Amino acid sequence: MLFLAGGFVLSLGILSGLVLLLAPLGLTGGDPGLVLWVTFPLLCLIGFAVIAMQARTSEVRTISLAASAVLLILALASVGAIVLSAASIIGPLTNAASLWFVLVVSAILGSLGAASFGRQPSEA
Numbered sequence: 001m002l003f004l005a006g007g008f009v010l011s012l013g014i015l016s017g018l019v020l021l022l023a024p025l026g027l028t029g030g031d032p033g034l035v036l037w038v039t040f041p042l043l044c045l046i047g048f049a050v051i052a053m054q055a056r057t058s059e060v061r062t063i064s065l066a067a068s069a070v071l072l073i074l075a076l077a078s079v080g081a082i083v084l085s086a087a088s089i090i091g092p093l094t095n096a097a098s099l100w101f102v103l104v105v106s107a108i109l110g111s112l113g114a115a116s117f118g119r120q121p122s123e124a
Contacts, residue, residue, distance in 0.1 A: 002050055002051075002053060002054040003051055003054050003055055003059070005050060006046075006047045006048070006049070006050030006051035006052075006053075006054070007047065007051060007063075008047070009043050009046055009047035009050060010043065010044060010047025010048055010051065010063075010067060011047070012039065012043050012047070013039060013040055013041070013042070013043030013044035013045075013046075013047055014044065014067070014070055014071070014074070016036045016039045016040040016043060017040040017044070017071070017074050017102050017105070017106060018074065019032055019036055020032050020036055020037065020040060020098040020099075020101060020102045021074060021077055021078055021081070021098070021099065021102050023094075023098055024081070024093040024094050024095055024096055024098055024099055025081060025090070025093065026091075026094065031094070031095070032098055037098070037101065040101075040102070040105060041105045041109065044067070044071070044105075044109055045109070048063070048064070048067060048113075051063050064113045064116060065113070065114070067109075067110075067113055068109075068110045068111075068112075068113030068114040069110070069114075070110075071106040071107075071109050071110030071113065072106065072107070072110035072111070072114065074102055074106040074110075075102070075103050075106035075107040075110055078099045078100070078102045078103035078106065079103055081093070081099055082096060082099050082100070082103070
C-alpha cells in the first residue's frame with residue numbers, strides 16, 4: 001500500500017514539474033502558483049522516500065532509474081525551451097524563471113538518482 005502511495009506522490013511531483021515546464025510556453029491555463037514551485041521537488045523527494053521505505057532493493061533501483069530518467073528528460077526539455085527561446089526559434093517566453101527552476105531541480109534530482117543506480121552493492 002505504501003508503495004502505491006509513494007508512486008502516486010512521486011507522480012504528482014513530476015506532474016508539478018511538467019506544468020512548471022509547460023506554463024512559460026503558453027501550453028497551460030495560466031501561470032503556475034507557488035504551490036507548484038514547492039510541490040515539485042518536495043513531492044518527488046517524499047514520494048521516493050515512501051517507496052524506498054517499503055520496497056525491496058531491486059524495486060528501489062528500478063524506481064530510481066525510472067524517476068531519474070523522467071527528471072532528466074524534464075531537465076533536457078527545459079534547457080531546450082530556454083535555448084530555442086533565446087535563439088528566437090520559438091516565441092518569447094512569458095517568464096523563464098520556472099524553466100530555470102525545473103532545469104536545476106530536475107538535473108540535481110535526476111543526476112543523483114542515476115548516479116545511485118550505477119553503484120553496485122558491496123560484497124562485504
